[in-house]
Amino acid sequence: MIRRHTLALLTGLLGLVSTVAHAQTREISFGFISTESSGNLRTAWQPLLQDMEKATGLTVKSFFATDYAGIIEAMRFNKIQVAWMGNKSAMEAVDRSNGEVFAKTVGKDGTEGYYSLLIVHKDSPLKSLDDVLRQHAALSLGFGDPNSTSGTAVPGLFAFGQNKLDPLRDFKRTIRASHEANLLAIVNRQVDVATNNTENTSRFEKTHPEEAKVVREIWRSPLIPSDPLVWRKDLDAVTKKQIRDFLVAYGRDAREKAILANIEYSAIRPSSDAQLVPIRQIELARERARVETDSTLDAEEKTRKLKELDSRLAELSRASQG
Secondary structure, X not given: OHHHHHHHHHHHHHHHHHHHHHHOOOEEEEEEOOOOOHHHXXXXXXXXXXXXXXXXXXXXXXXXOOOHHHHHHHHHOOOOOEEEOOHHHHHHHHHHOOEEEEEEEEEOOOOOEEOEEEEEEOOOOOOOHHHHHHHHHHOEEEEXXXXXXXXXXXXXXXXXXHHOOOOOOOOOEEEEOOHHHHHHHHHOOOOOEXXXXXXXXXXXXXXXXXXXXXXXXXXXXXXXXXOEEEEEOOOOHHHHHHHHHHHHHOOOOHHHHHHHHHOOEEEEEEOOHHHHHHHHHHHHHHHHHHHHOOOOXXXXXXXXXXXXXXXXXXXXXXXXXX
8 A cells, every 4th residue: 555655655756857857948929910011020029039938938830821810810829829919910819719818019119009101102192181182083092001000990991081082992002011012112212102100110220221312201190009928818827927027027137128129118117908999989989980971871870880889989088098
């Protein structure tokens, strides 16, 4: 009996040692939305990921997809556990991919936000949003990824939707592309006007300094909440704490500050899904505008849908005030 008890105890201890050893060799994949080429993003972020490995003991792999949907789906199927996203793609990850916002970036100037832009070639006759609105039928538009906050959602509402213009239907030609590709399309005069944002134009000045000189801003949006960092909700608590503690503390010495500055940031701070409320309001406002102008709906159905959307907007408004 004693021998059996001893054997069972030894077996249990070996299992415990094995579990602890396994816990010490955890591996995560960190995903990045495709705002520019994978090579540029890898160069900018790799030093931070290497520091994360050293500080946490985790093996940290990077994951790049060709579009935003690829990152959202990768999180959905647990191919990535952590990701740097825009607010619109983070909203999709929260709703569809078991994601949760846990941190947000802070701009180099200390602001917790950035701006969507409309840009043109410096020699373009277009000087303002009003010029674009008047001439839209003769213009080509470089638009963003469908899940891009600054490339699609924000300009879609504030530049176009509020002016009764459909960016996918009302221009002579609309092409969807990444921020970097839209910048290069403007430089090479392949489109007349394009969406972008202040973070990416700043990075473009570093990665393409000569080309950046021929890009001119003609419209700027209201402030957009800064980029969120998202993890899967089912990531274990120990790993979550390691990741959040590392990122929130990052940037305390000159070397780390320089690494963050190269990504156009000065710090990373705690956050939550609450930062997505303004983006949800934008998406619902766009949906309301579509319903309101939909001639295929009968009066009763339109009234029902508008009432439902107004109720959801009111709920979000209460949430933002609380």
